[in-house]
Amino acid sequence: GIQVEQSPPDLILQEGANSTLRCNFSDSVNNLQWFHQNPWGQLINLFYIPSGTKQNGRLSATTVATERYSLLYISSSQTTDSGVYFCAVNNNAGNMLTFGGGTRLMVKP
Amino acid sequence: KAGVTQTPRYLIKTRGQQVTLSCSPISGHRSVSWYQQTPGQGLQFLFEYFSETQRNKGNFPGRFSGRQFSNSRSEMNVSTLELGDSALYLCASSPYRDGEAFFGQGTRLTVV
Numbered sequence: 001g002i003q004v005e006q007s008p009p010d011l012i013l014q015e016g017a018n019s020t021l022r023c024n025f026s027d028s029v030n031n032l033q034w035f036h037q038n039p040w041g042q043l044i045n046l047f048y049i050p051s052g053t054k055q056n057g058r059l060s061a062t063t064v065a066t067e068r069y070s071l072l073y074i075s076s077s078q079t080t081d082s083g084v085y086f087c088a089v090n091n092n093a094g095n096m097l098t099f100g101g102g103t104r105l106m107v108k109p
Numbered sequence: 110k111a112g113v114t115q116t117p118r119y120l121i122k123t124r125g126q127q128v129t130l131s132c133s134p135i136s137g138h139r140s141v142s143w144y145q146q147t148p149g150q151g152l153q154f155l156f157e158y159f160s161e162t163q164r165n166k167g168n169f170p171g172r173f174s175g176r177q178f179s180n181s182r183s184e185m186n187v188s189t190l191e192l193g194d195s196a197l198y199l200c201a202s203s204p205y206r207d208g209e210a211f212f213g214q215g216t217r218l219t220v221v
Contacts, residue, residue, distance in 0.1 A: 031207055041146070041197050043212040086152065088210075095140045095203045095210055096165040099152035 002027045002091050006100035013077050013107050021072040021103045023087030031090035032063050033097070034072050036083050043086065046072070077107045111136065113202050113213035121219045127188040130216045134181050134202030141183040142210065143175060146197040155198075158183055159206060190220045 003026040013019055023032075034046040047054050047061040049070065054061050058077075063070040074081055084104050088097040114133040122128050134141050142157035142165075154167040158177035175185040181202075187194055197217050201210040 031209070033209065035212070040214065041199075041217065042214045043199065043201075045209070045211060048209040088152075090207060092165070093207060094159065094164040095142050095157050095201070095207055096154050096167075097142070097144075097201075097210060098154065099144075101151055 002029070002089060002098050004087060004089055004098050004100040006085075006087055006103050008103060009101065011103055011105045013105070015077060015079060015107055015109050017077050017107075018073070018075045019077060019105070021074070021085055021087075021105075023070040023072070023089075023100055025068050025070075025087075025089050027068070027091050028065065029068075029089040029091045031095075031097075032070055033088050034061055034070070035086045035088065036081075037086060037102075038083060046085075074105075077105075079107045079109055081105060082107050113200055113211055115198075115200050115213035115216050117216060118214065119217050119219075121221060122190050123221055124190055124192060126190050127186060128190060128218060129184055129186045130198055130200075130218075132183045132185075132200035132202075132213060134183070134200075135204075135211055138202035138204045138211075139181055140203040140206065140208075141177055141181060142201045142203075143183070143185050144199045144201070145169075146199060146215075147193075147195075152199070155185065187218075192220050194218065195220045 143155040
């Protein structure tokens, strides 16, 4: 099956700093999503981005499908950005997501 | 529009028992999928239903089963619970056969 790797596994930032999270995948995909898992466990949708670039406030994402990677950018980080960020992909018919191992982000005040 | 609703939120069961978890998708969504999250294995796909048919199944033993009803609500059942089944179980719904997935708040199952 498809493999998904996220880097870095852990990231500690000072409030106000910028960061880039990376997601590599081993095969072509027809769906790629970024999620933020809140402290209660719910996965919050950030981006649905099988290709191209999208922006939402301080967050933006780029997926280069031909090179099999996606990047999530967080600018001017805030303590509320802390948590685990997951990349998930789907490369078959149906809604079967394969998740990366996540990036655990801690933003210090 | 209401989001994906999972019940119950928390559950404690004894080894050997069985458990049923419920998921109500976003109105109009016909695809429901289930995932298990554990510290050791991360997030793993269990199975997916579309219009009451199971379309995909992950690599889990037969003790894990599910179904979807005509109103798209889904249930998953785990029989003969083991300690290793302790996990956060997440349900997601999608409007299409392969579209953006939206997750519920999860059911945290503890097996003692």
